[in-house]
Amino acid sequence: MRPFTYERATSPADASAKAASIPGARFIAGGTNLLDLMKLQIETPAHLIDVNGLGLDKIEETPDGGLRVGALVRNTDLAADMRVRRHYAVLSRALVAGASGQLRNVATTAGNLLQRTRCPYFYDPNQPCNKRQPGSGCSAIGGVSRQLGVVGTSEACIATHPSDMAVAMRVLDATVETVRPGGATRAIPIAELHRLPGDTPHVETSLERGELITAVTLPKPVGGAQLYHKVRDRASYAFALVSVAAIVQPDGTGRVALGGVAPKPWRVEAAEAHMKQGAKAVTAGLLADARPTDDNRFKVRLAERTLAAVLAEARG
Amino acid sequence: MRNHGNADVSRRGLLLGAAASAALTATPRHGQAMPADADVPSAPHPGPVPIMNPVMNRVSLTVNGAAQTLEMDTRTTLLDALREHLRLTGTKKGCDHGQCGACTVIVDGRRINSCLTLAVMHEGGSVTTVEGLGTPAKLHPMQAAFVKHDGYQCGYCTPGQICSAVAVLDEIKAGIPSHVTASLTDAPQATNAEMRERMSGNVCRCGAYSNILEAMTEVAGQKMADQQNGRDPA
Numbered sequence: 001m002r003p004f005t006y007e008r009a010t011s012p013a014d015a016s017a018k019a020a021s022i023p024g025a026r027f028i029a030g031g032t033n034l035l036d037l038m039k040l041q042i043e044t045p046a047h048l049i050d051v052n053g054l055g056l057d058k059i060e061e062t063p064d065g066g067l068r069v070g071a072l073v074r075n076t077d078l079a080a081d082m083r084v085r086r087h088y089a090v091l092s093r094a095l096v097a098g099a100s101g102q103l104r105n106v107a108t109t110a111g112n113l114l115q116r117t118r119c120p121y122f123y124d125p126n127q128p129c130n131k132r133q134p135g136s137g138c139s140a141i142g143g144v145s146r147q148l149g150v151v152g153t154s155e156a157c158i159a160t161h162p163s164d165m166a167v168a169m170r171v172l173d174a175t176v177e178t179v180r181p182g183g184a185t186r187a188i189p190i191a192e193l194h195r196l197p198g199d200t201p202h203v204e205t206s207l208e209r210g211e212l213i214t215a216v217t218l219p220k221p222v223g224g225a226q227l228y229h230k231v232r233d234r235a236s237y238a239f240a241l242v243s244v245a246a247i248v249q250p251d252g253t254g255r256v257a258l259g260g261v262a263p264k265p266w267r268v269e270a271a272e273a274h275m276k277q278g279a280k281a282v283t284a285g286l287l288a289d290a291r292p293t294d295d296n297r298f299k300v301r302l303a304e305r306t307l308a309a310v311l312a313e314a315r316g
Numbered sequence: 317m318r319n320h321g322n323a324d325v326s327r328r329g330l331l332l333g334a335a336a337s338a339a340l341t342a343t344p345r346h347g348q349a350m351p352a353d354a355d356v357p358s359a360p361h362p363g364p365v366p367i368m369n370p371v372m373n374r375v376s377l378t379v380n381g382a383a384q385t386l387e388m389d390t391r392t393t394l395l396d397a398l399r400e401h402l403r404l405t406g407t408k409k410g411c412d413h414g415q416c417g418a419c420t421v422i423v424d425g426r427r428i429n430s431c432l433t434l435a436v437m438h439e440g441g442s443v444t445t446v447e448g449l450g451t452p453a454k455l456h457p458m459q460a461a462f463v464k465h466d467g468y469q470c471g472y473c474t475p476g477q478i479c480s481a482v483a484v485l486d487e488i489k490a491g492i493p494s495h496v497t498a499s500l501t502d503a504p505q506a507t508n509a510e511m512r513e514r515m516s517g518n519v520c521r522c523g524a525y526s527n528i529l530e531a532m533t534e535v536a537g538q539k540m541a542d543q544q545n546g547r548d549p550a
Contacts, residue, residue, distance in 0.1 A: 003370045006390045006436055032432045035393070036413050046368060048390070050437055076426075080492040085500040096495045100517025101487065102480065103414060105426040106433065236495060236516035 001038045008050045012214050013183040015049050020181035020210025022047045027212060029072055030106040032099075033115040042116075042125060042132055056214055059083070065220035068177075071110035071213045075099070075165065078109060087221035090245050093228035094168035094259075100237050110213035113166050113176070113193065114205065117159035117263075118239055119148060130156045131201040141293070147241065150292040150299050152262035157201030158293070161194060161264050162239050168228060170265035171245040171257040175217045181210040187217070194264035201263075224249040225314040229306050230259070242302045248314035252276040256307060258286060261299055279308035377441045379404065380448030390436055395419045397435035398445060406446040406475045410519075417518030420476035420483075421445050427483035429517075446475035449482065457538060458482050461531035469522030477518050481532050484514045485539060506536035 004024075009015035019025045024046030028034055037043035056070040059081050067083060078084060079095035099107060121127045121139040128137035140148050140158050149160045169190050176188045193205055207213075224247045232238040240260030248254040254275050257267035271285025283304040290300055376385045379402060386401050395412075398404045398421070407430060410418030414432040421430045422444040430443075450456035455463070458481050468474040488506050496513045497504045504510055511532050512525075520528070 001391045003368050004390055005368075005371050006373055006434075008439075028434075028437070031434065031437065032414055032429070035432050035434065039412065046366075048434075052437065076487075076492060080490075082501075085493065089500055092493060092500050093495075096493055096497070100414075100417065101484065101494075101514050102417060102420055102427050102429045102517045103432075106428050236513050 002041060002044045002046070004045050005047045006050065007047070008053050012051075012054055012056070012179045012212050015051050015054065016179050016181045016210045016212045017183075018210075019049055019212065020208075022049075025049055025210075027051050029108040029111045030074070031111075032103050032107050033111065037116060040123065040125060042123065051212065062217060067218045069109050069216045069218065071108060071215055073109045075104035075107045075109070075112060076101070078165075079104070088168075088172060088218055088226070090171060090226035090228050090247060091165070091168040091218075093226070094164040094230075094243075094245060097228055097230040097240075097243070098164035109165070109216055112163050113169070113190075113213065113216070115161075115163060116204070118162045119159040120144065122159060131159060131197070131204075134200070134202045145293040145295040147239065147260075148293070148296055149263055150261050150296055151266060151287055151290040152196050152264065153291065154197045154199070154201065156199055157197035157263070159197070159201065159263060160260055161262070162260075163265070164228070164230060164240065164243060164259055166190070166194075167243055167245045167257050167259035167265040169216060169218075170267050171247055171255050172218050172222075174219075176213055177215040177217060178207065178211045178213050180208055185214070190216075190265070191267070197263050204263075222247060224254060225316075227310050227313060229310050229313075231302060231306055242299050242306050244303070244306045244310050246307070246310045246314065248275070248311065254314075256282055256286065256310075258303055261287070261290075261303060275311075279304050279311055283307055373436045375436045375439050377435075377438050377443060379443045380445060386435065388435055390434065392435045393431050394421070394423070394433045394435045394438060394443070395430035398430060398443070404445050404447055408472055408475055410473065410476075415519070416473070416476075417480060418473050418476040420479045420518065422479055422483055425486075427480050444479070446478055449478065456482065457535050458531065461534045462528070465527045465531040465534065466524070467528040467531040468520075468524050473518060473520045473522075477515070477520065477528055480515060480518045481528065481535070484511060485532065485536055487514065488536075489539070506533070506540075508533070511536075 026045035026048060028048045028050050029052060034043055057072040058070045059073055060068045062068050075095050079092045085092045119140055121129050122132050127139040130138050138157055148158045174190045176190055176193050179185050195203055226247050228245050230240045230243040232240055242261060243259035245257045252275055255272055257265050268286050271282050274281035274285055287300055292300055371390045372387055373390045374387050395409055398407050407421055408418040410416035412431045414429040419429055419431040420427050424442055450459045458478050462478055488504050491503045493500050493504055494510055494513045496509045511529055
């Protein structure tokens with residue numbers, strides 16, 4: 001790990017201003033992903049701004065009947081909140097499908113959204129990787145790509161976003177609240193938080209330098225059967241090969257987002273018009289632009305079959 | 317505070333020196349064209365930042381009931397603070413990347429991977445390690461149950477398993493759901509499936525899992541019996 005200076009932030013605006021002005025500054029909250037990457041010198045911050053003391057750890061009801069989840073709410077606490085369990089079950093289910101109990105006790109809501117890919121080539125500093133070292137090339141294309149993306153990828157990068165929580169947030173139409181270095185706040189629809197890689201896979205989000213996530217807001221509950229199915233190589237504590245977050249209404253309409261297949265939680269609203277026709281039609285719309293590798297072509301069928309299982313369970 | 321001998325200091329100095337020289341000889345970035353960072357405001361690498369000397373920081377925390385104040389390199393993980401500075405070597409370093417669970421300790425009532433958190437982030441915090449759960453003369457019920465049910469072979473993962481197991485039963489009691497909880501709105505029970513799922517962050521290469529489960533089942537049963545009898549479980 002490279003040496004770094006350390007300070008505790010005193011307010012969100014102060015943290016944001018410092019992160020923008022101090023060279024090599026990074027926020028640290030749970031730190032479960034950042035420290036892992038710092039040990040490998042994939043992340044090399046010169047200054048850490050600890051935001052844990054900012055009091056952004058509350059879950060509050062909003063005036064329009066939704067929930068505002070503080071950026072520092074731990075994954076365990078969000079999954080266990082009875083309002084989330086009752087009205088946003090897909091979010092509880094996604095959270096408890098991710099990581100381990102120890103990690104969920106520390107990992108935060110904002111940190112979960114901003115975690116980096118687990119592409120094995122990103123994690124190996126000896127391999128070229130356009131995300132870790134822009135312009136160096138992508139080792140995953142033509143390499144071992146079984147875990148990697150099939151849609152939304154580019155010639156420069158086929159990494160996936162590893163979060164389960166974010167897939168549920170996407171299907172719930174969450175909004176990300178931030179503060180910017182000047183102190184101004186803004187709200188970013190979760191669909192616009194993560195960027196597709198294109199030619200710049202090292203640019204992963206639409207956040208400005210120094211911009212700090214302060215909360216994630218969930219709109220008022222939409223009801224329906226809320227399910228999260230995660231298919232992985234072991235029964236627990238593994239990243240998704242494919243995951244499906246779905247909200248299915250009694251009349252058969254609904255929403256679907258996929259995890260494990262793309263550089264961001266993957267949702268195509270137009271595909272949801274085919275919900276009543278079943279998994280095949282919906283998946284065809286979701287993955288119409290899929291460009292899988294020989295290694296991960298199976299994910300296209302797996303997504304369809306997982307969605308079929310979800311829809312069958314939703315019908316009861 | 318503990319007295320840190322000269323050997324300790326010189327060993328630490330040696331490690332710091334090694335880390336600094338490794339950083340200085342790190343391979344420079346490839347010379348390939350890089351997109352201008354000006355176009356990409358949220359780029360994670362805003363440009364080369366000079367490698368600085370180690371930075372020291374003071375942190376005060378409570379470990380197994382005793383107040384401790386440590387002066388440490390900011391890079392020191394909680395795990396290394398426990399093992400290398402406080403000589404509490406019960407907590408083990410397995411993978412050092414949060415994948416094996418050998419470093420599990422209980423901080424402010426919650427089990428965490430001590431390898432994936434910085435000591436300096438725990439100012440004012442309260443840490444319980446396996447040494448703080450019980451003593452050889454008076455074992456914690458979970459420690460006694462691991463002995464009785466042979467919940468280990470080589471023993472390396474055991475301190476993390478025990479800390480995790482104690483916290484898992486508390487999490488079930490607190491009603492925190494897991495991936496295998498059938499109904500999100502019902503209180504989870506200490507079933508075999510629940511405990512297996514919740515212990516998945518603790519890897520045992522000897523494969524003592526079934527015996528660990530027997531130990532946990534016994535303690536979970538004791539806890540329930542104690543609650544029914546109005547006694548406060550340990």
